Amino acid sequence: MSHGDDFFVVPDLVFSAIEPGDDQRWSTWPSIIPSLRGPQPWPQWVVTSAGAIDTELGVLKSGKEADVFLIERAEPGGRSVLLAAKRYRGSETSDFRRSSQYTEGRRTRRSRDARALQKKSTYGRALSAGLWAGAEFSALSTLYQLGAPVPYPVQVDNTEVLMEFIGDGHVAAPRLAAVRADPRTITDLWAQVVELMRVFARAGFAHGDLSPYNLLVHAGRVMVIDVPQIVDIVSNPQGIELLERDCHNVCSWFLRHGVECDPAELAGELVAEAFGR
Known part of the structure; x- marks a missing residue:
């Protein structure tokens, strides 16, 4: 192990003195359990470093149920990749339009959760947003493995799905x-x-x-x-x-x-x- 004013190094990981700034966060990849990461083998462009930083670059699309943001996930002085971050809204918006058409047959195990979803309480709406994010990640993972032309799903974290950005430069x-x-x-x-x-x-x-x-x-x-x-x-x-x-x-x-x-x-x-x- 070596020490210096700016950083110290341990195997395969660099802890930088630089902290995330405005519109930035540490990469959420390390905190995601394996089952909530994309199908393996991971594409070579996926950045998995615990020292990576996510920078929000703007809104790609606004919708009634979710907004999509452009994110750059980058290792300090190393690799970087652009991702689309789809964030489902919780209590401040309505549930997915015509959702009952699509969710027929889907069940939630906990009776408290089922009641909250039915009553559309604040908790229920937040739960619904998380369920839709999970449903999208699961669907993308299944379709990707079937060879369907869908963006690669990188990870899901509560109400946010991170996926491959499809576009040129920063333009979708x-x-x-x-x-x-x-x-x-x-x-x-x-x-x-x-x-x-x-x-x-x-x-x-x-x-x-x-x-x-x-x-x-x-x-x-x-x-x-x-x-x-x-x-x-x-x-x-x-x-x-x-x-x-x-x-x-x-x-x-x-x-x-x-x-x-x-x-x-x-x-x-x-x-x-x-x-x-």
């Missing part, structure tokens, strides 16, 4: 709804959307709220986001209805951009995929 990738492209590119994007829906269906899932607003296009590749409400097509009584709505939403956009598609036909193919697994 555009949503499909904002894309203007030639017919050949649009046709390729359509093929990618159909394939990602097939990946979901083969595993028995529907996105449940799919639209051109939660599909990102980055470097020619479609990525799907906002997945906490993912539904099981078989066990959820409204699963097929939600799948059909997904098909209608994406087909409507592509039809307006010159791609021939039939939402009913697509839904039928996806249902067959789900029940044939």
